[in-house]
Amino acid sequence: MNETKFQLKIDEEKKIEPKDWMPDAYRKHLIRQISQHAHSEIIGMQPEGNWISRAPSLRAKMILLAKVQDEAGHGLYLYSACETLGVSRQELIQQLHEGKAKYSSIFNYPTLSWADMGAIGWLVDGAAIVNQVSLQRTSYGPYSRGMIKICKEESFHQRQGYEIMAELAKGTPEQKEMAQDALNRFWWPSIMMFGPNDGDSPRSGNAMKWKIKRQTNDELRQNFIDKTVQQAEVIGLTIPDPDLKWNEERGHYDFGEMNWDEFWSVVNGNGPCNKQRLDHHIKAHKDGKWVRDAAKAYSEKHLN
Amino acid sequence: MNSLLKYVLRISDTSLITGQRISEWCSKGPTLEEDIALSNIALDLFGQANGFLEYASKIDKNKTADDLAFKRNEREFFNFKLAEQPNGHFGNTIVKLFMLSAYNSIFYNELSKSNDETIAALSAKSLKEVKYHLKYSKSWMIRLGDGTNESNFKVQESLNSLWQFTGEFFESDEVENEMNSNGIGIINASMKERWNIIINNTLQDSKLIRPIDGYMQTGSKKGIHTEHLGHLLSEMQYLQRAYPDAKW
Amino acid sequence: MTEESLVWEVFIQSKNGLAHKHVGNLHATDKEMALQNARDLYTRRNEGSCIWVVKSKDIVSSESEDVEAFFDPSNDKMYRHPTFYKMPDGAKHI
Numbered sequence: 174m175n176e177t178k179f180q181l182k183i184d185e186e187k188k189i190e191p192k193d194w195m196p197d198a199y200r201k202h203l204i205r206q207i208s209q210h211a212h213s214e215i216i217g218m219q220p221e222g223n224w225i226s227r228a229p230s231l232r233a234k235m236i237l238l239a240k241v242q243d244e245a246g247h248g249l250y251l252y253s254a255c256e257t258l259g260v261s262r263q264e265l266i267q268q269l270h271e272g273k274a275k276y277s278s279i280f281n282y283p284t285l286s287w288a289d290m291g292a293i294g295w296l297v298d299g300a301a302i303v304n305q306v307s308l309q310r311t312s313y314g315p316y317s318r319g320m321i322k323i324c325k326e327e328s329f330h331q332r333q334g335y336e337i338m339a340e341l342a343k344g345t346p347e348q349k350e351m352a353q354d355a356l357n358r359f360w361w362p363s364i365m366m367f368g369p370n371d372g373d374s375p376r377s378g379n380a381m382k383w384k385i386k387r388q389t390n391d392e393l394r395q396n397f398i399d400k401t402v403q404q405a406e407v408i409g410l411t412i413p414d415p416d417l418k419w420n421e422e423r424g425h426y427d428f429g430e431m432n433w434d435e436f437w438s439v440v441n442g443n444g445p446c447n448k449q450r451l452d453h454h455i456k457a458h459k460d461g462k463w464v465r466d467a468a469k470a471y472s473e474k475h476l477n
Numbered sequence: 478m479n480s481l482l483k484y485v486l487r488i489s490d491t492s493l494i495t496g497q498r499i500s501e502w503c504s505k506g507p508t509l510e511e512d513i514a515l516s517n518i519a520l521d522l523f524g525q526a527n528g529f530l531e532y533a534s535k536i537d538k539n540k541t542a543d544d545l546a547f548k549r550n551e552r553e554f555f556n557f558k559l560a561e562q563p564n565g566h567f568g569n570t571i572v573k574l575f576m577l578s579a580y581n582s583i584f585y586n587e588l589s590k591s592n593d594e595t596i597a598a599l600s601a602k603s604l605k606e607v608k609y610h611l612k613y614s615k616s617w618m619i620r621l622g623d624g625t626n627e628s629n630f631k632v633q634e635s636l637n638s639l640w641q642f643t644g645e646f647f648e649s650d651e652v653e654n655e656m657n658s659n660g661i662g663i664i665n666a667s668m669k670e671r672w673n674i675i676i677n678n679t680l681q682d683s684k685l686i687r688p689i690d691g692y693m694q695t696g697s698k699k700g701i702h703t704e705h706l707g708h709l710l711s712e713m714q715y716l717q718r719a720y721p722d723a724k725w
Numbered sequence: 726m727t728e729e730s731l732v733w734e735v736f737i738q739s740k741n742g743l744a745h746k747h748v749g750n751l752h753a754t755d756k757e758m759a760l761q762n763a764r765d766l767y768t769r770r771n772e773g774s775c776i777w778v779v780k781s782k783d784i785v786s787s788e789s790e791d792v793e794a795f796f797d798p799s800n801d802k803m804y805r806h807p808t809f810y811k812m813p814d815g816a817k818h819i
Binding site: 192242243246249250253256262319322326465468469471472475 | 749751
Binding site for chain 2: 215218219222225226227228229230231232233234235238239241242245246248249252287340344345347348453456457460461462463464465466467468470471474
């Protein structure tokens, strides 16, 4: 009975709120998806944070710092939304540290040059935007509202990245090479952000039925590629896919096959930065324990 | 070097170097909320640095603000030595920030009455931000000082170590005297009493002991720094130095 | 101190004269930290002139099972809405 009422609400595009009845599987799916989204934002601070101290101008430094700060904020909105489902931030962080929760694999790649800041903003945030715009219409209220807020802030992120790439592409030969090299390294991992092909995606069925997910992996991936090819052309950089070709019949770009071995390898913990990212997060958390304890102790003494 | 230029660079450099240190906390904060708070503070400081460097650039006429930030060497920077000290643990950073913000809250307040319009305007704007930094760092001094035995010990230790850098706040030299006689700047020694009041009140609420004045570091007004600045600049200036022909 | 008591809900008044709006929540151990964190987290783009923070556990909410009993009775009293009434043509200021 409850299940029927619930599905009816979903079908009528009504939002599910924290105190509403929901199937246990729906709750569990959301906790997994929202928390992994949150973890991604937080872990994502590291590869970009890597270049704050070396940003090549005052303006670039401030913009990058503001962007990374936004990512922290997004993580916070998402942890908040997740907590409404009856799980604490503490538990979620523990799951991350124990390797029980995942985060977006793209952040398991290192940022080796300043141009990587451009590539990440343009491609990774670009891909995230495609995904997030779609998620604004997700069925769970707090998640939907979180996504709307995030989307508002996200578009500056992509512009920041694209601007960096554009400037480098028209700079010295070394700068242009730096930009092309970053594109070469980040293109495929960005495409892989959309996950496995629809046929190979185990949880898609329920996610679509419950309107947690509004479009499929392949739809979103195609959307992103179609947009980005033109952007690369405008700034004179080459996308490293020899099979990339406009298909007049489909009205979309055809593109090459992804390296699924690499994809699953990195997802399962064997990427260049997996250990480093997690160690960094664990260390920050451990190093901060005495501070958190002190704040709690102070508060208890003064019964605020 | 022109006295006004030097005076302005002292201000911009302290903001820039402090900002650079605080921004190192990004993704390393004890909580997400503090990560965001510290980034905000760093952004304020970079904004202040940028404002004063733009003005310095106008006075200099040859170099841009970025040139001044990324192409001067260690002996040409005039920030307080305190600014370049490594962050250490969160408590150590808070002590640094607190002592510096207490100073700046008085300094910018005075300078907002400067005869130099640009300095007055920049100072008035910076003052609003610094008041917040002071409030923030003060709250944390108290939480950590009056938190657990461990936190009190750690912060006391930091306070004891960093105290030697506070002498520089109240030194004067010929540049300052000149600025003061033109109604542009103030004599730093005149701020000591007010600074002490802020410090002492907070230390009391934090259950911390004020260190006894011992050896006081000096020299940054003449570009003499601790060994830390060189490493900080190597990192900060790397791209501009590695690609001298490039525009960013 | 339980994990639950660490969570605060944040309400922002974006402009003088408007009502406060719920924008989300955050973690803090005292009310000063909650206010400062709220300011850093939710007003970076000038979104606020006044902030309220309330401990999540102090918020009392109507239950969603009661929704029909709680809210529907106000739904059929259309006479409370000005558009319910038919006004003679030509009458002004009414």
